[in-house]
Amino acid sequence: IFQATKHLSTSTRTAIENDPSTVKAAFRQRLSQERARALMGGGETRISKQHTRGSLTARERLSLLFDSNTFRELDTLKSHRCTEFGMEHQDTPGDGVVTGHGLVNGRIAYAFSQDFTVLGGSLSETHAQKICKIMDMALRIGAPVIGLNDSGGARIQEGVDSLAGYADVFQRNVDASGVVPQISLVMGPCAGGAVYSPAMTDFLFMVEQSSYMFVTGPDVVRTVTKEEVSKEDLGGTSVHTVKSGVAHGAYANDVAALRAMRKLLDYLPSSNEKSTLPSKPTEDSPLRSCDALKYLVPDDPNTPYDMKHVISSIVDNHDFFEILPNYASNIVTAFARMEGQTVGIVANNPLTLAGCLDIGSSTKAARFVRFCNAFNIPIVTLVDVPGFLPGVGQEHGGIIRHGAKLLFAYAEATVPKVTVITRKAYGGAYDVMSSKHLRGDCNYAWSGAEVAVMGAKGAVEIIFRGKVWLIFLNFDGILF
Amino acid sequence: MFRLARQTACFNRSSSSRRFQQTKGIQCMSPKQTRSSSCDDIWKRSIGRAMTSSSIGVTPTSTNSHHRQIHSSSSPFRDAILSTEEEIIKPPPPPAFQKLLIANRGEIALRIIRTAHALSIPTVAIHSTIDSNSLHVQHATESVCIGPPSSSESYLNMDAVCDAILSTGADAVHPGYGFLSENAEFARRIQEMNNVAFLGPSPTAITAMGDKIQSKRIAREAGVNVIPGFDGVLQSPQEAVQVAKEVGFPVMMKAAGGGGGKGMRICYDEQEVIDTYPLCKAEAINFFKDERIFIERYIENPHHIEIQLLAGSKKSSTSPKGIPVTNPFPIMDGMKEYEELQILCFPERECSIQRRNQKILEESPSVLLSPEIRAEMIKQVKSLVRTVNYTSAGTVEFLVEDDGSDFYFLEMNTRLQVEHPVTEMITGVDLVRGMIDVAAGRGIPQEYLDLVYKDGDSEEDLEGKVVPHCGHAIEARIYAEDPLRGFLPSTGPLLQYEEPPSSILISSSGQKEEQCQIRVDSGVTVGQTITQYYDPLISKLISYSPNDRSQAIAGLSKACDLYVIEGLGGGNNVNFVQDVLRQPSFQRGDTPTNFIDMHYPDGFDGVILTKEELEEVSVIGALLGEQRRHVLDYPPLTLVGEEMKKDCQEKDGKEEKVVVVCLGGMFGKAYEVSIGKDLKTMAVKSLSPFSSKEEENEGKEEDMEKKTSKVTVDQLSFHPNDTIAEVTVNGVNRAVQVGVEDNTGLFAIKMYGAKVDILVMSPAEYELSKYMNEPAVVDTCNLLLSPMPGTLISYAVKEGDHVVEGQELCIVEAMKMQNILRSARSGVIGKCIGVVGSSVHADEIILEFSSEEQGEEEENELQQ
Numbered sequence A: 001i002f003q004a005t006k007h008l009s010t011s012t013r014t015a016i017e018n019d020p021s022t023v024k025a026a027f028r029q030r031l032s033q034e035r036a037r038a039l040m041g042g043g044e045t046r047i048s049k050q051h052t053r054g055s056l057t058a059r060e061r062l063s064l065l066f067d068s069n070t071f072r073e074l075d076t077l078k079s080h081r082c083t084e085f086g087m088e089h090q091d092t093p094g095d096g097v098v099t100g101h102g103l104v105n106g107r108i109a110y111a112f113s114q115d116f117t118v119l120g121g122s123l124s125e126t127h128a129q130k131i132c133k134i135m136d137m138a139l140r141i142g143a144p145v146i147g148l149n150d151s152g153g154a155r156i157q158e159g160v161d162s163l164a165g166y167a168d169v170f171q172r173n174v175d176a177s178g179v180v181p182q183i184s185l186v187m188g189p190c191a192g193g194a195v196y197s198p199a200m201t202d203f204l205f206m207v208e209q210s211s212y213m214f215v216t217g218p219d220v221v222r223t224v225t226k227e228e229v230s231k232e233d234l235g236g237t238s239v240h241t242v243k244s245g246v247a248h249g250a251y252a253n254d255v256a257a258l259r260a261m262r263k264l265l266d267y268l269p270s271s272n273e274k275s276t277l278p279s280k281p282t283e284d285s286p287l288r289s290c291d292a293l294k295y296l297v298p299d300d301p302n303t304p305y306d307m308k309h310v311i312s313s314i315v316d317n318h319d320f321f322e323i324l325p326n327y328a329s330n331i332v333t334a335f336a337r338m339e340g341q342t343v344g345i346v347a348n349n350p351l352t353l354a355g356c357l358d359i360g361s362s363t364k365a366a367r368f369v370r371f372c373n374a375f376n377i378p379i380v381t382l383v384d385v386p387g388f389l390p391g392v393g394q395e396h397g398g399i400i401r402h403g404a405k406l407l408f409a410y411a412e413a414t415v416p417k418v419t420v421i422t423r424k425a426y427g428g429a430y431d432v433m434s435s436k437h438l439r440g441d442c443n444y445a446w447s448g449a450e451v452a453v454m455g456a457k458g459a460v461e462i463i464f465r466g467k468v469w470l471i472f473l474n475f476d477g478i479l480f
Numbered sequence B: 001m002f003r004l005a006r007q008t009a010c011f012n013r014s015s016s017s018r019r020f021q022q023t024k025g026i027q028c029m030s031p032k033q034t035r036s037s038s039c040d041d042i043w044k045r046s047i048g049r050a051m052t053s054s055s056i057g058v059t060p061t062s063t064n065s066h067h068r069q070i071h072s073s074s075s076p077f078r079d080a081i082l083s084t085e086e087e088i089i090k091p092p093p094p095p096a097f098q099k100l101l102i103a104n105r106g107e108i109a110l111r112i113i114r115t116a117h118a119l120s121i122p123t124v125a126i127h128s129t130i131d132s133n134s135l136h137v138q139h140a141t142e143s144v145c146i147g148p149p150s151s152s153e154s155y156l157n158m159d160a161v162c163d164a165i166l167s168t169g170a171d172a173v174h175p176g177y178g179f180l181s182e183n184a185e186f187a188r189r190i191q192e193m194n195n196v197a198f199l200g201p202s203p204t205a206i207t208a209m210g211d212k213i214q215s216k217r218i219a220r221e222a223g224v225n226v227i228p229g230f231d232g233v234l235q236s237p238q239e240a241v242q243v244a245k246e247v248g249f250p251v252m253m254k255a256a257g258g259g260g261g262k263g264m265r266i267c268y269d270e271q272e273v274i275d276t277y278p279l280c281k282a283e284a285i286n287f288f289k290d291e292r293i294f295i296e297r298y299i300e301n302p303h304h305i306e307i308q309l310l311a312g313s314k315k316s317s318t319s320p321k322g323i324p325v326t327n328p329f330p331i332m333d334g335m336k337e338y339e340e341l342q343i344l345c346f347p348e349r350e351c352s353i354q355r356r357n358q359k360i361l362e363e364s365p366s367v368l369l370s371p372e373i374r375a376e377m378i379k380q381v382k383s384l385v386r387t388v389n390y391t392s393a394g395t396v397e398f399l400v401e402d403d404g405s406d407f408y409f410l411e412m413n414t415r416l417q418v419e420h421p422v423t424e425m426i427t428g429v430d431l432v433r434g435m436i437d438v439a440a441g442r443g444i445p446q447e448y449l450d451l452v453y454k455d456g457d458s459e460e461d462l463e464g465k466v467v468p469h470c471g472h473a474i475e476a477r478i479y480a481e482d483p484l485r486g487f488l489p490s491t492g493p494l495l496q497y498e499e500p501p502s503s504i505l506i507s508s509s510g511q512k513e514e515q516c517q518i519r520v521d522s523g524v525t526v527g528q529t530i531t532q533y534y535d536p537l538i539s540k541l542i543s544y545s546p547n548d549r550s551q552a553i554a555g556l557s558k559a560c561d562l563y564v565i566e567g568l569g570g571g572n573n574v575n576f577v578q579d580v581l582r583q584p585s586f587q588r589g590d591t592p593t594n595f596i597d598m599h600y601p602d603g604f605d606g607v608i609l610t611k612e613e614l615e616e617v618s619v620i621g622a623l624l625g626e627q628r629r630h631v632l633d634y635p636p637l638t639l640v641g642e643e644m645k646k647d648c649q650e651k652d653g654k655e656e657k658v659v660v661v662c663l664g665g666m667f668g669k670a671y672e673v674s675i676g677k678d679l680k681t682m683a684v685k686s687l688s689p690f691s692s693k694e695e696e697n698e699g700k701e702e703d704m705e706k707k708t709s710k711v712t713v714d715q716l717s718f719h720p721n722d723t724i725a726e727v728t729v730n731g732v733n734r735a736v737q738v739g740v741e742d743n744t745g746l747f748a749i750k751m752y753g754a755k756v757d758i759l760v761m762s763p764a765e766y767e768l769s770k771y772m773n774e775p776a777v778v779d780t781c782n783l784l785l786s787p788m789p790g791t792l793i794s795y796a797v798k799e800g801d802h803v804v805e806g807q808e809l810c811i812v813e814a815m816k817m818q819n820i821l822r823s824a825r826s827g828v829i830g831k832c833i834g835v836v837g838s839s840v841h842a843d844e845i846i847l848e849f850s851s852e853e854q855g856e857e858e859e860n861e862l863q864q
Helices: A010-018 A020-039 A044-052 A058-065 A125-141 A160-176 A192-200 A218-225 A231-235 A237-243 A254-267 A307-314 A359-374 A392-396 A399-412 A427-432 A456-463 A468-475 B002-027 B031-036 B039-056 B060-072 B076-088 B106-118 B135-139 B158-168 B184-192 B203-210 B212-221 B237-247 B270-288 B371-387 B420-427 B431-439 B446-452 B459-463 B549-562 B574-582 B584-588 B595-599 B611-633 B642-654 B698-706 B763-769
Strands: A072-074 A097-104 A107-114 A145-149 A182-186 A189-191 A203-207 A212-214 A249-251 A320-323 A331-338 A341-348 A379-385 A417-426 A442-445 A450-452 B100-102 B123-128 B142-147 B172-174 B229-232 B251-255 B265-267 B293-297 B303-316 B338-345 B349-355 B358-364 B392-400 B407-413 B472-479 B492-498 B503-506 B514-522 B537-545 B564-567 B657-663 B669-675 B681-687 B708-717 B724-729 B732-738 B747-751 B754-761 B783-785 B790-795 B808-814 B817-822 B827-832 B845-849
Touching: A010 A020, A058 A097, A058 A107, A058 A145, A058 A254, A058 B763, A072 A125, A097 A125, A097 A254, A107 A125, A125 A145, A125 A160, A145 A192, A160 A192, A182 A192, A182 A254, A189 A192, A192 A212, A203 A237, A203 A254, A212 A231, A218 A231, A231 A237, A237 A249, A249 A254, A254 A320, A254 A331, A254 B763, A307 A320, A307 A331, A307 A341, A307 A379, A307 B492, A331 A359, A341 A359, A359 A379, A359 A399, A379 A427, A392 A399, A399 A427, A417 A427, A427 A450, B100 B106, B100 B158, B106 B123, B106 B135, B106 B431, B106 B514, B106 B537, B123 B135, B123 B158, B142 B158, B158 B184, B172 B431, B184 B203, B203 B212, B203 B407, B212 B371, B212 B407, B229 B237, B237 B251, B237 B270, B237 B293, B251 B270, B265 B270, B270 B293, B303 B371, B303 B407, B303 B431, B338 B371, B338 B446, B349 B595, B358 B420, B358 B574, B371 B392, B371 B407, B371 B459, B392 B431, B420 B431, B420 B472, B420 B514, B420 B537, B472 B549, B472 B574, B503 B549, B514 B549, B537 B549, B549 B574, B549 B584, B549 B732, B574 B584, B574 B595, B574 B754, B584 B595, B611 B657, B611 B669, B611 B681, B611 B708, B611 B724, B611 B732, B611 B747, B611 B754, B657 B763, B754 B763, B808 B845
Parallel strands: A107 A145, A145 A182, A182 A203, A189 A212, A203 A249, A341 A379, A379 A417, A417 A442, A417 A450, B100 B123, B100 B172, B123 B142
Antiparallel strands: A072 A097, A097 A107, A320 A331, A331 A341, B229 B293, B251 B265, B251 B293, B303 B338, B303 B349, B303 B392, B349 B358, B358 B472, B392 B407, B472 B537, B492 B564, B503 B514, B514 B537, B657 B669, B657 B754, B669 B681, B681 B708, B708 B724, B724 B732, B732 B747, B747 B754, B783 B845, B790 B808, B808 B817, B827 B845
């Protein structure tokens, strides 16, 4: 518009330029330009690079996470305040993170999505402020927070300001823990301090091939320990879903992962307020008889069977969402519905390690039980446990300490607890697995179930040690 | 006192009369009723029956005595009622046996128990330890455990079975099929026991027919057509031509010393015989040192057709002219007795669809046989039966030329066959009942004889007469074998199991709906495990149409769609059966015995749906996906204003909605489905795959995209907790099986035996999914994969070890069997990936070879 006023006198021009309507028109124009720029993130080339990697952009991810056209963005234009190392020339509307709220299957949820195309999604002071803002809002109204992580790490140019940003987010994570559900979906690199925020959320999922997590990367590992390792082998999905148990699950790609997040959210309450517990009408009758259960559990106490078959038979529509399916698979933790109500299921799985408790399964189940307890989700425990796993590795690894976590979690849980012993419950593990002595509300045993300090053979060997002849006497009715 | 007695008596009367009615109901069941009453009904009744007889433990005779007791101590008023009742309801004949032991397991044991209980005969089941909880044990009146799981130690263990007979006091034994059913030694041992009847032919008949060569000789002597042939020394090509002419062209020529099909040459004319003769001769002398040459009529594309028969001799008081005997009770002493062999021949069964001599589909009657040929066949069968003095049920198998012109004796099966239900369905005869009566010396039940023997038939007519029948029946054997894995047996628990209903409607567009009867003879129920110890037969699925073959096929196909079998740790052959049923040549009846080799030369890769069917599947998938979402997700949960809720619901219900359905997962074939406002008319458009979008030329792509077809869905009934959805697409009613969603919303649909993974996406999701990388196909040549689901027990090697071909790598335990996995190549172990003690699923990577050394032999094979 200033071009058009060239031929006018200076005074007139000044008058026009200072006219509020001109100023505001200019502002509006700039605003729409900035918005358009913000929506483009890091620009065409970076977006197409992201696409060739098989990943989506931050906004595309949010559009799939939320019901269509329900996402409302906040702080679209917020930019960083750094003036060091040439950062003053790096004008980045949005500052590498998209934040806001929307509906997931009709329920409100808050989310942030880091934009790798903008300065590598690096976390700055303002970037962190944006995240903290929506977390505060979520806490105020009681709605879940979903973080879509795709970040190169701290913005080094900002120095300690960036680290402070991380810590601010950590503090929010802890404050929100047990108040609103927090879910992290790591969809790209996540290294160094950045790993702790997802690790402190309730659930952490990853995307195969595109995401990895580690505290120190392969380069540092090589310098310090002389170990040669690739990113994938150090902190890829196969490591964290199977070996470390850091990630609660992994999906093949962004679209699949986001679909799964929507499904998971359907099981979770919006906050620790009891009224937000979701329920879904179902036509699966609670009186449905399930003939398969008569045969699914073998009579022979040593024959393995898949406890997931039992779970799928007893829950609504045979449908359940397993948490940490590939880690410590001797215990199954899953969300499911019964009569439309969300329940948490904890079940020993005799298919792996005979279903006994070890370090991995104890910590896995303990965390799940505590989550359920925090969010008013009733716990159904299916028990088929021969005891704790013996071994030097287990003892030295602190099975006592870790086993105690599960015991503690069950004992402190005040949600409804229903326990079903499907086949056997021996020893200390019987006590741990939501026994009635730990305030279990209803404890059932299926016909044929054995509850004992140990198996009959072991018990006889101890009780009748050195006095084998007494066994025969005893059968004749003579007291020993 | 009087009052009290009267009340008690009344109570007794009502209970006993109910019992009589029940008995009567079963006894008087006509063949027609047997057929029309559903299998389930028969089931329930027989179970009910079993419970009554076991709880009361009496036969009708003792009920009568109970009556008399009441009689003597009560008022004249009640006497009158009782006597009228007794006049109206005739007491049924006493059961043929006091106790029937079934020396078998699974579906055939249940099948026999069903009939036995209907005839008020208590039953004994024998079982191995692993079968102690199986259905045949549950339904029998009593049961005996006869040994460990291995069949050689239990069901085939003659001593154990004979002990069971003695210990339970059974007075009859039914061997079923398989196991000891055609064991003459077993039949003889039972015959030698005091007062125990063997429900089968005599040991001599079993021996006579048991040997293939001997049975052929006997058959030839009895005037039965056998394949013409010659087996001896030939001096010249001319002589060979002479023999070939006598045998009839085409002929098969081979060295007599050679076994099996080795060196088999087929000659169609004289010249070929002359050409082939020297080769054959040289081969015979050089390789086998045996000059004899074997020439036999070569039957091209033969059909396997068999005649079911039921023969029984009965002590009769009238002349043996085939005139029926009216008195159904054992005759009184002093009367003159005749021994008369009565033979009933049933319409032929065609069992040509076989895989490695294992029958898969059996039907009756055959489309191939003319009435004349059938009559001739039956005459010869009767002649053979008389020759060996065969009693009980049996089957004579023939090979038939593919034009139905001629038939040749193959062998005789001296047992009740697996496929006997097809015969029962079209004739209404209960063959097991026939076997029971014959073994009891009562002869063939009179009503069955009445079906054939009518006044005015001449002897000549009677000889070739078949039991009257109507309609068409087809049986499919459902095996726990995975056709997609080369028919490997699947073992594991049946997680979901629902049998199709006993009566289903079939419809094709434009025609009125017709009813098909479905019978399922099964020996398992949901949750039970199919083990590797026994035959992997899950059930026999029989479809009967009172009209024609095509409807029976349609009925069987729909029954397969309605048959839910999930689990087993692998597949089952329902999809293969469906595919055979879909073959046009099967529908024409063009089914030679090499049908499967001909149509599946490279094995079976799953049912391939046509373009139209794929479109229908995508529409059904779209609707199911949408409906499932609705039922589960609405009303929206919390924190949303009522207005918004309403808005969401209305928008979803009333506007045309477009979804993208991907068949086979995200990277499969995509269809765009527009769900009409009325939820009935759908528009389907095939979308071109992303990858080829750029490569293919533009014009072609446009053509493809423009092509939109309309699919009408009149009705869709499905609840998310069901497995089966009934849907009417384009006027045709069909059933599809719907699987459980995984976490990403992927679910499987089974239609026509094809299993299609369905992912319903919004168009926006589909647009973005084009950026997703297709999961890389793992190169398995350098890996050791678990061949089966099981538990990894131990590694025999560690990382860095050099291994040679055949060296033990690790042990995987599956179904209590330790399987040693051996290296199929030499190399260096790169990595042990599995965790010892944890479960492995099929195809899970257990071990990786170091990539530096690439062996040529890269397949890892399983050796036990």
